[in-house]
Amino acid sequence: MDKNRIEGTKHEVKGALKEAAGKVTGNHAKQAAGHFEKEAGKLQKDVGKARDEYKKS
Known part of the structure; x- marks a missing residue:
């Protein structure tokens, strides 16, 4: 599991x-700051998912 997924979830919460x-x-x-951090966390989590998928292939 990529660390971006973990950090992204933390920022999202x-x-x-x-x-x-x-x-x-x-x-x-x-x-507004909370909304921005939540959306940034979602993006970071998606980056982590993409990196995990890349490592699988």
Whole structure:
């Protein structure tokens, strides 16, 4: 398993928590930062999946 998949999942969860906290508190900056981190985590996870698929072939 590629380390990007693990790190991506970690960032995705952390971003989702930040985004939720921003929504609850009404802090739009924290909400936006959380959304950005969540999306970056998804991208990093996809890179890890692609690298795993490449290594299999």
